[in-house]
Structures are given as C-alpha cells and as structure tokens.
Amino acid sequence: MTTMTSTEPTRRSSSTTNADAIESSAPSTQAIPLGDRPVRVAILGCGQIADAHLGQLQRIRFAEVVGVCDSYEDLAYQAGVRFNVPQFTDLDNMLQVAQPDVVHIATPAHTHAPLAIKLLHAGCHVYVEKPFTLDVAEADRVIEVAANTGRRICIGHDQLFDPMWLRARQLVQSGAIGEARHVESILGYPIDGKFGALVKGDPNHWVRKLPGGLFQNTISHPLYRITDLLPDAEPVLLGNWLRRGGLDFPTELHIALEGEQVAGSLTFSTHLPPQRITRIYGTRGHLAIDFDGQVIRRAARPRMPGAFAKLEMPWRGFWDSCGNLGRNMWRFACGDIHYFAGMKNLFEAFYRSLQQGTEPPIPVAEIRRVTGLMDRIFEHCRSQDSQETT
Amino acid sequence: MNTIQRVCLTGATGFLGRRLVQRLLTDPQLQVRCLVRPTSDVDTLLEPLSPEQRARVEVVRGELHDAGYLRQGLAESDVVYHVAAALGGNTSTLFLNTVVPTRRLMAAASAVNVGRFVLISSLGVYGTRELRRWQQVDEQAALDPRAEQRDPYTFSKVRQELVARELSAELKLPLVIVRPGVIYGEGRSLLTSRVGLQVGPLLVRMGGSHPLPYTYVENCAEGVKLAGLVPGVDGETFNLVDDDPVTGHQLVRYLRRQGQKIRSVWIPGMCIQPLSWIYATYSRWSQGQLPPVITPYRSAAIWKPLRYSNAQAKHKLNWVQPISTEQALERTIAG
Numbered sequence: 001m002t003t004m005t006s007t008e009p010t011r012r013s014s015s016t017t018n019a020d021a022i023e024s025s026a027p028s029t030q031a032i033p034l035g036d037r038p039v040r041v042a043i044l045g046c047g048q049i050a051d052a053h054l055g056q057l058q059r060i061r062f063a064e065v066v067g068v069c070d071s072y073e074d075l076a077y078q079a080g081v082r083f084n085v086p087q088f089t090d091l092d093n094m095l096q097v098a099q100p101d102v103v104h105i106a107t108p109a110h111t112h113a114p115l116a117i118k119l120l121h122a123g124c125h126v127y128v129e130k131p132f133t134l135d136v137a138e139a140d141r142v143i144e145v146a147a148n149t150g151r152r153i154c155i156g157h158d159q160l161f162d163p164m165w166l167r168a169r170q171l172v173q174s175g176a177i178g179e180a181r182h183v184e185s186i187l188g189y190p191i192d193g194k195f196g197a198l199v200k201g202d203p204n205h206w207v208r209k210l211p212g213g214l215f216q217n218t219i220s221h222p223l224y225r226i227t228d229l230l231p232d233a234e235p236v237l238l239g240n241w242l243r244r245g246g247l248d249f250p251t252e253l254h255i256a257l258e259g260e261q262v263a264g265s266l267t268f269s270t271h272l273p274p275q276r277i278t279r280i281y282g283t284r285g286h287l288a289i290d291f292d293g294q295v296i297r298r299a300a301r302p303r304m305p306g307a308f309a310k311l312e313m314p315w316r317g318f319w320d321s322c323g324n325l326g327r328n329m330w331r332f333a334c335g336d337i338h339y340f341a342g343m344k345n346l347f348e349a350f351y352r353s354l355q356q357g358t359e360p361p362i363p364v365a366e367i368r369r370v371t372g373l374m375d376r377i378f379e380h381c382r383s384q385d386s387q388e389t390t
Numbered sequence: 391m392n393t394i395q396r397v398c399l400t401g402a403t404g405f406l407g408r409r410l411v412q413r414l415l416t417d418p419q420l421q422v423r424c425l426v427r428p429t430s431d432v433d434t435l436l437e438p439l440s441p442e443q444r445a446r447v448e449v450v451r452g453e454l455h456d457a458g459y460l461r462q463g464l465a466e467s468d469v470v471y472h473v474a475a476a477l478g479g480n481t482s483t484l485f486l487n488t489v490v491p492t493r494r495l496m497a498a499a500s501a502v503n504v505g506r507f508v509l510i511s512s513l514g515v516y517g518t519r520e521l522r523r524w525q526q527v528d529e530q531a532a533l534d535p536r537a538e539q540r541d542p543y544t545f546s547k548v549r550q551e552l553v554a555r556e557l558s559a560e561l562k563l564p565l566v567i568v569r570p571g572v573i574y575g576e577g578r579s580l581l582t583s584r585v586g587l588q589v590g591p592l593l594v595r596m597g598g599s600h601p602l603p604y605t606y607v608e609n610c611a612e613g614v615k616l617a618g619l620v621p622g623v624d625g626e627t628f629n630l631v632d633d634d635p636v637t638g639h640q641l642v643r644y645l646r647r648q649g650q651k652i653r654s655v656w657i658p659g660m661c662i663q664p665l666s667w668i669y670a671t672y673s674r675w676s677q678g679q680l681p682p683v684i685t686p687y688r689s690a691a692i693w694k695p696l697r698y699s700n701a702q703a704k705h706k707l708n709w710v711q712p713i714s715t716e717q718a719l720e721r722t723i724a725g
Binding site: 046047048050051055058059072074075077078079081082194200201202203204332335336337338 | 430676
C-alpha cells in the first residue's frame with residue numbers, strides 16, 4: 001500500500017513570510033521527540049469529517065486513538081461506540097484522562113484558533129482541519145503560541161499527500177510536461193448535497209457567518225493544489241464571487257492568480273456535480289489529475305506533423321488510459337484505493353515528524369501563506385461586490 | 391389528558407408529515423400548528439387542503455436548535471408529534487439532525503406542559519439478529535443491543551428512542567412511541583433495501599420469501615394520528631405495519647406485471663449469510679476499500695424472515711388499516 005515514508009520531502013515553502021519572522025523571533029521551546037512509542041491521538045469535534053479521521057487512524061499502526069470529544073454528548077457517543085474509543089463531552093476532562101500527544105481539531109472553523117491555542121498551552125501538538133483559522137491574524141497568534149510552547153501544528157491539506165498528487169508532483173519534477181506554467185483547480189460542490197443543503201437551509205448556519213462564507217469552508221483544497229506549484233507570496237488576483245439560483249449568499253467563485261512564473265485559476269461551483277480536478281499545464285504538455293477517479297491523464301504536444309498528429313494524440317491517449325486502468329486494477333487488488341488516502345499519508349508524516357523531532361510535513365509558513373491568500377481573495381471579492389452594488 | 395384542541399408537529403412538509411396534517415384536519419375541532427424550517431416549501435402541505443382546513447393550520451418557521459422558537463412554537467399545544475427526522479447522511483449527521491433535536495424538543499415540550507409527546511421511531515430498531523426465523527415481533531421485543539453495527543439510520547433511531555424514554559421519565563413528559571414499517575406511497579420507490587440492494591442499474595434481490603414490513607403512508611398517518619389522540623396510552627409503543635404483507639418476490643412480480651422493467655439478480659436466502667461474511671472479510675482486509683455496508687449482522691437484521699405484529703395498534707388505538715394493501719400498491723404505482 002502507498003505510504004509516506006520518513007524520507008518523503010516535506011512541502012517546500014518558497015516564500016519568506018511573517019511566519020518565518022514569528023518563528024525566528026519567538027523564544028521557541030524545542031519539542032521533545034516522542035520516540036518510537038505509539039502516538040496518542042484524540043479527536044475534538046465528532047462531526048462528519050471526524051469519521052474520516054477516525055477511519056484513517058484505524059489504518060495507522062503507530063497511532064492510538066485515546067479519546068473523542070464533542071460538546072454534544074450524542075455525537076461523542078456515536079463516534080466513541082462505533083470506533084470503540086473513550087468518549088468525552090468536556091475538553092479539559094479529556095486532556096486530563098486521555099493524555100493525548102496530538103489533538104485533531106475537527107470543529108467548525110470559527111473555533112479553530114481559540115481551541116488550538118488552548119491545546120498548545122495544554123502541551124498538545126495540534127492537527128487543525130482546514131481552514132486553519134478565520135484569518136491570518138488568528139493564524140499568527142496560533143503560530144506564535146506553537147513556537148512559544150514548542151509544540152507542532154499541522155493543517156489538513158491532505159490532498160497534497162493523495163497518491164495522485166504525489167505522482168503528479170513526481171511527473172512535474174521529472175520534466176514530463178516541461179516547466180509548470182499554469183494550474184487550474186476545479187471543485188464541484190452541489191448546494192443540495194449533504195452539507196450544502198444544511199448551509200442553504202439555515203440562514204444562521206455557522207458557515208454563512210464566516211468572513212469568506214461558504215468558500216472559506218471549502219476552497220482550501222482547490223487553492224492549496226494551486227499554491228503547491230505557485231510559490232509567490234502575493235500573486236495578483238482577478239475574478240469575483242457570484243450569487244446564483246436565487247440564494248442570498250455567494251455560491252460561485254472564479255479567481256485567477258497571476259504569479260511571476262506560474263499562474264493559476266480556481267473555480268468553485270455549486271452547479272457542477274461533485275468533482276475534484278486539477279490540471280497542471282507545462283511548456284511541453286499537461287496533466288489532468290482526477291482525485292475522485294484516481295487517475296492522471298497526460299497530454300504531451302504531438303511529435304508527428306500535420307494530419308499524423310491527429311492519429312498520434314488518440315493513440316497516446318489510449319496507452320495512457322491503459323496505464324491508468326492497469327495501475328488502478330493493481331491498486332484495487334491490493335486494497336489500496338481509499339478516498340481519504342491523502343489524509344492517512346499526512347497523519348503518518350505528521351506523527352513521524354513528532355516521533356523523530358523533525359519538521360512537520362507542511363511548513364508553518366505555508367499554512368500562513370494559504371490563510372493569507374484566502375483573506376486576500378475574500379477581500380478582493382468583497383470589494384468587487386461593493387463596487388457592483390454601488 | 392383533557393380535550394385536545396391544538397396539536398403541533400415537526401416534519402409537516404415531509405412525506406409522512408403532509409399526510410398526518412391532512413388526517414388531523416379531518417377532526418373539525420383540531421387546530422394544527424406546523425413547525426417548519428425557514429426555507430421549507432409549504433405549498434405541497436397547504437395545496438390539498440380546503441379553505442376551512444387551511445384556516446386551522448398555523449405555520450411557524452424556525453430551527454429546531456432554537457430553544458426560544460421551540461418554546462414559542464409548542465406553547466398551548468396538547469400533543470406534539472415529532473415526525474421530522476433525517477433519512478440520509480453519515481452517522482454524525484443523522485445524530486445531529488435526529489437525536490439532538492429530540493432532546494431540545496422534549497425539553498421545550500416539558501417546559502410548556504405539553505400533554506403528550508409522540509415520537510415517530512422505526513420498526514428497524516428491534517434486535518432481530520437474536521430472534522428466530524419467522525418469529526412474531528411485537529412491541530415487547532428488545533431494541534438492537536449492537537445498533538452501531540447496523541446502518542447509520544437505525545443506529546440513530548435506536549439512540550433516539552433511548553434518549554426519549556430517559557427524558558420522558560426525567561421530565562415527566564408523557565411519551566408514546568410509534569414504530570412504522572417501511573413507509574411507501576406515491577413518489578417513493580417500492581424497491582427498498584428490504585427487497586435488495588441497488589447496485590448501479592441492477593437490483594440485487596436478497597432472498598424474497600420473507601414478508602416485507604411495509605405500511606402505506608395514509609395508513610401510517612392514521613395510526614400516528616391516533617397515537618396522539620386516543621386517551622390512556624401514555625407510555626405505550628405501537629408497531630405500525632399493514633395487513634397482508636407482500637414478499638419481495640411477489641412485489642417484483644407485481645411491478646413487472648404493471649410494466650416496470652426491473653433488471654435484477656437473485657441471491658437465495660440461504661446464501662445471504664455466507665456472502666455477507668465474504669464481503670465483510672474483504673472489507674476488513676482492504677481496510678475499507680469497499681465500505682462494510684454488508685455484514686452478517688446487518689444482513690440478519692434486514693433480511694431474516696420475521697412477522698411483525700400490529701395487534702397492539704389495533705387493540706389499543708382502534709387502528710384499522712384504511713386503505714387495503716392492494717389498493718395502496720395500485721395507488722403508489724399510478725402516482
């Protein structure tokens with residue numbers, strides 16, 4: 001099965017940001033490596049995404065789930081009973097009784113920063129589901145506390161560790177498509193889906209109250225798939241958000257990001273069926289990464305001239321499809337196709353970094369950069385919105 | 391309970407709720423208050439009603455997590471029918487939308503001195519795994535002790551019942567529980583998981599000789615109505631299933647005779663357990679590459695041949711099935 005090994009390179013951070021300054025200036029305390037013992041993990045918040053965390057944690061041999069906690073006793077109960085782990089409704093009690101090394105924060109976004117700060121002060125390492133915080137100011141506070149307490153933080157940018165993305169990165173680094181120049185990221189998110197319907201039906205839903213509304217809770221994934229290849233700290237932004245279908249809050253987002261070497265475009269649409277697709281365009285071809293289909297389609301520029309190229313292209317597409325089919329058949333036979341495979345890989349990489357006392361898989365500067373970019377996108381859209389209104 | 395004048399219900403715009411409102415309004419003295427979400431479409435609820443009936447319906451919009459709204463919505467109600475429930479989603483979503491609102495609703499009902507709280511549960515809550523084949527299942531049968539091993543919906547309904555019983559005792563709120571079978575009617579497919587599993591365009595029929603615990607939505611609504619209005623049944627539980635149940639084989643044959651094209655494969659009853667074991671073993675080995683939706687435990691609970699009794703509803707509620715099973719099937723297919 002595909003796993004992240006300790007030699008797997010961490011996500012590089014190619015921009016110098018305030019987070020670096022925070023890390024270097026703060027009187028940081030060095031975290032003590034956990035060593036080879038199993039990592040004790042607790043989950044805070046037992047909603048939908050907690051199921052994915054618990055499911056993937058069951059697959060990690062060197063992790064032990066020591067507790068789940070939710071202020072709703074029924075939610076804590078269902079998670080505790082199904083995954084056979086102790087359940088709590090009070091965070092302090094869980095910390096005292098379960099003594100976790102790492103706590104995963106899987107609560108609504110507006111609670112992330114205060115909970116992360118509390119947990120860091122309590123001596124826990126913290127894994128925060130996306131989005132990291134409500135804005136970069138909150139992110140800075142969390143990063144500072146982590147530096148002061150010598151505890152590690154990790155963000156749930158798990159699709160960067162999905163087998164498809166890891167392979168796409170390898171292909172890009174091997175020069176399969178030349179130099180990467182543009183990344184196009186699409187997220188289809190039907191508003192009548194399981195979670196979207198809740199947001200749509202409740203004017204007071206917590207998602208609607210986020211600074212970036214529905215997008216703040218959802219665009220992290222397509223955005224970090226762009227920023228992973230777009231190193232600029234502050235790319236130029238174009239685009240806007242839109243309201244459709246008679247809804248009183250924005251549901252469509254189209255943003256272009258212009259960096260110095262690489263550009264990107266992000267499309268979030270509630271009118272598209274669920275899909276997670278990213279295309280990387282290079283100087284010699286492109287890759288289409290379909291996370292749901294677990295395939296990468298490669299397209300290179302034709303080598304044959306004129307009409308012969310029209311035969312060459314489908315022929316190469318045919319062999320590319322055969323390769324994808326063969327790989328997925330092998331993975332299926334090995335029991336290696338899992339929707340949240342990237343999450344497991346990221347957990348493992350984070351826990352190994354804690355055991356060995358090495359840098360976490362996603363640098364703090366990268367967490368801050370993506371959070372800051374989201375702030376800028378929402379600010380940009382708000383200003384466009386107000387211009388159109390006036 | 392004194393004379394009942396006002397009843398209140400949640401889930402009034404849903405499949406069962408709409409029919410329950412219509413049934414309640416056949417009683418000319420009843421005022422019906424419907425608690426609906428801010429964005430719910432009430433046209434389908436109000437359109438079938440006469441002007442006189444509409445005048446007796448009050449729609450109050452709000453969210454079930456708003457305690458103030460609930461107290462206001464339930465005020466001066468003699469009976470509360472808690473019909474709203476999530477049918478789909480993962481376990482946490484179902485708990486959040488089924489169990490948590492039940493707690494709030496019962497607390498609010500107790501605070502405003504509601505005379506009776508009627509909870510719509512499910513026939514699926516029984517621990518049928520432990521029962522003998524063809525055993526009769528009445529209201530005395532135990533709840534599933536390992537409900538977490540069942541599907542998320544059943545798990546949430548078992549928990550909801552337990553919570554409701556606990557709160558009823560704690561708050562001294564009279565409780566009546568109704569356990570309908572699979573509710574069908576116009577607009578809903580008759581081919582449910584009790585018949586088999588839909589795999590893409592193919593129906594995998596599981597067994598087929600066991601009687602299906604179905605209830606037509608109008609019949610169910612009548613039983614639920616009575617559970618709120620009949621005096622002297624506080625603390626009771628009622629199964630609601632129709633008489634003359636059809637089997638899976640009969641239903642598929644009937645639908646084919648009516649011209650429906652059903653592509654299916656048949657798994658004989660004796661093969662269900664071994665195949666479930668193989669599937670569950672593979673699911674475990676592959677660490678969930680195929681989710682554990684079929685396990686020996688679940689299969690035994692859903693497809694074991696059992697007979698569900700509706701004698702208590704007939705005896706204590708004087709429930710008589712208003713629409714025969716044959717008529718109900720005809721209406722469903724025509725609708």
